Amino acid sequence: MPKIPKFDFSKLKGILKLGKETKKESTPSTDAPSKEKPSGEKGIKGLLEKIKYFISTFWHRKVLFFTFLGVVVLIVAFGILLSRPKVPETFLSEGTQTVENLIISIPPGAFPYEKSFKVRVVPGNSVQGMVSSGNFVSPIYELIPNDGRYDMATLPIKVRYYFPSNLIGSNDSNALAFAGLSSDGKVYNIIPGSFIDRDSRGYFVEASFFVVPRWLGVVSVPGKVLQTGIQEVYRVVSAYPPLLIIPGSDANFAGYYQSSKVTPLSTWQGVFPDRSIYVYKYPLSDTKSYNYTRAFRTFQQSEPMQSPIVFEAERLAQELKRYSNVQFDVLAHEVGGLILYYCLAMHPEIKNIRKVAYVSTPFYGTNVVDPRLATTIYASKPSAAALLYSLPESVVATIQGYLKSYIEAINIYYSDILPNSELLKRLQYLPYRTDIPTIAYMGNTPPLSIDVGGSLFEKFYPELTLNLGDGVVTRNSARLPYMTLKIFNGSWNDFYSSEPFIEEIKKFFAFEIPEIPAYKDDTFAERVKSEKEKILERFITSGSTESFYVDEWKIGDNPYIKFLRTYNYPGTQVAVYGGIVYTADEKGLYVAGTRVWEEFVIGLKETIEGVSYGTQRKVYYRKLADTVTFEQTPADDFIATKDYAIFAKPRDNNKIDFVDNTGNVLVTLQGVYGRVIYDGNELLFVTNREVYRYFYGIKYTAPLGLRNSYDITYAIVADDYIIATTRAYGLLVFDKMGRYACVGEGWIGNLGLYRSGNFIVAVGDSFITLIDFSARRIHRIVEDVAGIVYDATVWENKIYLMTSEGLLIYKIG
Template sequence: MPKLKGISRILKSDKLKNIVKKIMGFISSHRLLSLLIVGAVVALVVILAIFGRKEVVVVQTQEKRKAPVTINRLEIIVPPGAFPTGKRFLIKEIPRDSERYRRIVEKSNFLEEVYEVVPKDGREELALIPLTLRYRIPRKYYLGNDSFNLFLGYMKSDDDVLRRIYGCEMKEDDRGVYIEAKVFHTSIIGFSAGSPKEFVMGIRNMIERPPSYKPPVLIIPGIDGNFVGAIPKTRTNENPQGKNIWEFIFPDRSIWVYRYPLKSTRPKVYTDAAEAFFERNKRDYLIYEAKRLATELKRFPYKFDVVAHGIGGLLIRYAIESDPTVTNVRRVVLVDVPNLGTNLANPVYLNLLYGKSPDALAEIYGTDPDSIRFLVKNALDYLEKVNVFWVDLKPDSDFIHILNSFGLRKDVDYLAISGTTPSFTVRITGTELEKLYPEFIEGSGDGVVTTNSACYEGKMDCVKFPHSFSDIYLQPEVLDKIKEFLEGGLKEPEEYVFKDDTFIERTASPGCEILPTPTIVEEITETGTKAESKKSTKMLQLEISTGERYLPLNYQTNRIFEFPTERGKFRFLNSDYGIYVVMENEITLLTDILSEPSSSIVYVGEKIHANMFDGKLYVLDSSG
C-alpha cells in the first residue's frame, strides 16, 4: 500500500504533468517528425526481434516463390514439393559462450555462428528437391570476386567430423556477400575457410613436351579429382606442376587438363557469368560448362586426344556433338561415363531408404543391415558430390535426352571403358533393391554407372574391366588399352634427309676465263701516279669429290681469295653472314667481302656432311 500511495503522488505531481504537457505540445507542433521517430523505434524493435532470435521455425510452402526465413546470418528456403507432406524445421543458433559451441568448433573449425536445423516432427527425411541455404559472411573473410576458399559444412552430430557441402556459390546482394548451397537434408551447419588459392578455369597445360606428330592429350575429370593424375608431394620450384601419372603413359605428348568448379566453391566471378548465361538460356550447369569447353577447344589450332571420366565424359560429348564447328578433337576415351544417366542421382529412390532403420529395411528387402548402410552411404555420397548437377544425371533427365539426340560425331573415334565391380559388396542381387540400384550389382555396374550406360547401349566400341568407378583408371591393363587406342591412326612422317647438291648451278659463258685453281687476279692500269684496280668479274672453277661445278663470284672487287688448301678438298656455302668455306675437317667463315677480308674458324672436327638450310649452317659430325 505505501508503494501505491507513492506512485499515486508521483502521477499527481505538477512536475510529471509538465513533462507530459511538453511532450504532447511537441507532438502537436511536429507531427511529421514525431511519426518518423515512432516508426523508427518500431522498426528497431522488429529488427532486434528478428536478428536477436536464437531460434525460428521454417515451414514448407506450396507457393511457387518463397522468401527465405532468416535467423541472424543463416537463411533457409524449403521449396514446394521438397517433402511428400508439409515439413516444419526448427532453426536454432548455438550460443557462442556455451560449452557445446566450443566443442563443435574444435572438431569442425567453424567460424562465427553455428546453427542446428532439425525437423519439428523428429523424422529425418531426404528432400526430393534440395533446400537452399544462405550464410551471410562477415566482409573480413571475403578475399575478392575470384576467391573460392570459403565453404559451408555440416555435422550430423556434436561428435561427428566436418563434412564439406560441395558446389557452394559466392554471391552478393544489397545486404552483402553470402555463400549459397543446396542440401538434401538438415543438420548442424556453419561456414569454414580453406587456404586461399588462385582460381583457374579452362584448358590448362600440365606437362609440356616438344611438338610432334602425336596430338596432346586432354584430361577431363569428373567428381574424382585424382583422375587428373597429379602425384602428391612432387612439386618443386623447377617443376611447379609436379609429376603426373599421364606423363608416364604418354611420355612423348603434352598433357592438358580442363578445369572447372564441379565440387569446389564457385567464386562470384564464375556465378555472375553463369547467371548471365541462365538469363538467356536454360538453367543447366552441365550445358553451361559444355559450352565453355567448346569455346575453349576452339582457341587451339591443333587437335587433341581426350580422356574423360564420369561427368567429364558428358561435357566433352555435349561440347563436340552439339557444336560441329569444334573440329580439333581426334579421339575420345570415355571412362565410366553415365551416357544414359545413373540412378544414384535420383533422390526419390534414396528417399525410400534414408533415415530409416537398417534392420527393418533389411528384413523388408531380404538382405542384411550392413548392405543397407553401405548402399545408403554411397548413394548419398554421390548425390552430395554432384550437387547442382544431380538434376542432369538422372536417367530420364532433359539433359540426357538432349545429349543423345545429337548423335555421335562421325569424324571422331570413340572408345568406352566400363567397370563391372563395385568397390564394396552389397547383397541385393535378386531383391527389389536390385531394380533400384543395378549400379551396385557385380557384373552390371562399377558402383556408380551401369555397364549399359557406360557402353551407351553398344552404340560405341566398349571394353569392360573388373574394376570400380574410383580405381579403374589406375589399373595397368586399362591404361595400356587407353594408350593403344590413342596411338592408333597415327602415322609417323618420313624424316627428311639433307643431301649434297650434285646439279650444276652455273655453266661458263663463252669468252669467260676459267681458273683451274683459286688464285688472286689483278688487272692494274696506271693513270698518272695513282694505280687503279679495274673491277673484274671472274668465274671460279672448283673441282671437288662430287664432280666439277661453276660458282659465280660477282663481288665487284679486285680480289678473289686464294686458300691454302689442296684442290678438290673444299667448297663454298653462301649465307647472310658471309661465305662458309667447308673443308675436310674444318669450316671457316669469310666476312667483310666488300672491304678488307677477315676469316674465323667456326668448326673443327670429323665432319660427315654440312649444308645450308633456311639461312642456317647445319653440320653432321661423326658423333651424330
C-alpha cells in the same frame, strides 16, 4: 492447529522510524546523568540497532521473513534472465526463414510427410569442444528436426549466408564454403557445390543439400582463387599428342595435385611419360566464384535449357578453340564425359581432338542420383530395410552412405543426369562425331562391396548390381549406339587405375610418329565458282508439305521385309561387295568374320566397284584381292576408288573443301562437317548444309529460316530427287529444281539411307524404316531390331545391319 496472527504492515513504518522516541518506548527511564557521545557515533550505532531490531522482528515472524526473501530472490533471478542475450532461433517446415545472416529454404514437398525444424545459433560456450572454430567465419547453426530424424529430402534444401566483402578479396575468389559438422562436432565436411553471389543486401555464399546436417557453418580458406579451363599439368617436348583429362565428381580421376611449394603433379604422367598432360578444370564440387556465378546466370537468361553441363560444354568449346593448334587425345570421366560429348556434338568445327575415351559416362542417365529413390532406403533402419529388401544389413548401411555421398557430390548437376532428363533427351538428337575414333569404358562391380542382385532393389538400381553396373552406369547407359563398349573388373571410381585398363588405354591412344614429308610448294588457288554453281547455290525459304502415307508395322508382320539370319562377325563397321562381307573395328579388317588386316580401321564403306577404308596413315580401295593405296590426310571423311581418293577437309569460316588425292579442290561447300557417299550409282558430297552431285555438278542447299533449320546427316539420289535425313530424325526431299519438302520429322532413322529395289531403307540406332518413294508410302517399323545398330549397307535385295548382337541380314522387297 494454532492460529497464526496476522501481521499489521502499518507497524512496519513505525519500526523503521528513526529517533529517540522509539528507544524511549523500549528502555526504562533513569535520572542518572550520562556522558554525551558524538553525534556521528550515536547515528551509526543507532542505525545498526534498528537493523538488528528489524531482522529480529522479521525472524520472529518467519512466514513474513521467508515470503520477503523469496520475493527478493525472484526479482534478482528475473533481472539476471532479462540481462542474458537471447539465442536467435526460428522454426520452419516449408518455405524460407532467417536466423541472423542465415537464410534457409525448404521447397514444398521436400519431405513426403509432415516435418519441421528448429534452427538456432549455437551459443559460443557450446561451440567449445567441437571442431576448432578457427576456420569458421559464421556462427555455428544447429538444425533440430521435430521428429529427431535427419532424413533425406527429395528436393534440394538451400542455405544462404551473407558475409562482409573483405572475406573474399576479389570476385575470382572462392575462399568460402558451407560445411556440415559431424554428429560429435569434431570434424567438418565441405558441402560440394557452394557458390558466391551478391544482391542488394551484399555478398553471400549459398549451397544445396539433401540430408540436413545437425550443425552447419561457413568456413574460409583465405587467398583461394577459382581456377577454370584447360590447365597444363605436365609438359614434355614430344611429337606425341598431349593427353587432356576431363574429370567428373571423382577428384582422383584427374590424378591432379597442385601446391604452392611443388610443381603440379599428375598420376597420368606415369602412364604416358612421353606426353604433355592437361586437365580441364571446372567447379563441380569446388565453390563457384562471384565471376563464375555471374557468367552462369547470364547464360541461364539467354539459354532455354538452364543446364550446368551445357554451360560447361560451351566453356570447354572456347578452351579447345583457344588451343586449336594442339591435337589432343581426351580421357573423360562420368559428368566430364557428358560435357565433352555435348561440346563436340554442338561444335563440329572443333577438329583438334584425335581420339576420345569415355569412362563410366551416363549417356542415358543413372538412377543412383535420384533422391526420390534414395529416400526409400535412406530413411529406413538397416535392420528393417535388410528384412524388407532381402539384403544383408551391412549392405543396406553401405548403400545408404553411398547414395547420400554420391548425390551430394554431384550437387546441382544431379537433375541433368537423371534418366530422361531434358538434357539427355536433347543429347540423343545430336549428330554423332564419327570422324573422331571413340571407345566407351565401364566397370562390372559396384563400389564398397555393394550388390543388390536378387533383391527388390535390383530393378531400381541396376547400377548397383554385380556384372550389370559399376556404381554409376550400366551396359545400356555407358555408351551411345555408334560406340564400342569395353568392360573391366572394378567399380566406376577405381577400375581406371587397374593394369588391364591402363594397358588398354595405352593401346587405344597409341600413336605412330609420321615421317616428315619433303617440302612441296602449295601452288593451287581456290577455284572460282561457275555461273551454273552461282545459280544453283541458294537458300530456299519456302516449301510445301509432301504427302506420304504412313503405315505402322512390326518386323514380322510387314510383307516387304524378312529376317534371314545372324552372323557372329566382329566389328562395328560393315560393307559388302560381290556378296563378300567386310567388317572392321579398332582391331582390324575382317572378311566373312576372319581378320585379314591388323590395324585400327576407319571409314569402311562401299565405293565404285569395291569397298573403301582407311587407317591412320593410308586410304585403301579394295576389290576382292586387288587393292590400291593412297596417302591419308586429315579429313572428316574420305572415299577411295581404283583411280583416286576424295577427302572432306574442313577449313575456316564454316566451309568444307572436297579435294582429291593430289590436293586439287573439287568443290567447296558450306558447312561444319563433311561426308563422301557412294549411293550405288553416283558420288555425293554432303555437309550439314549442302548436298553436291559430283558427276553432274549440281548443288542443293538445305533451307534455313527463323523457325526451322535442317542439318543434313546423310543423302542419296532416288528418281532424280535428293533424299536426305536430318539431325532431327526427319526426311528432306529436293527435286531437281532445288525445291524442297520435309516429312516424318522425329522418327526417321538418320544413321544412313540405302536403296534396295523399289525401297529406300532409313536406318536408326535400333530401328529401320522402309520408304516406297514412288508410291509416297512409308512403312514405319515400330518394333526394334535386336541389339543396337552401329552401321549398315545393302547388297542386291538384302540389308546388312552391324549391331551389338552381331550382323543381322534381312531380305527387302
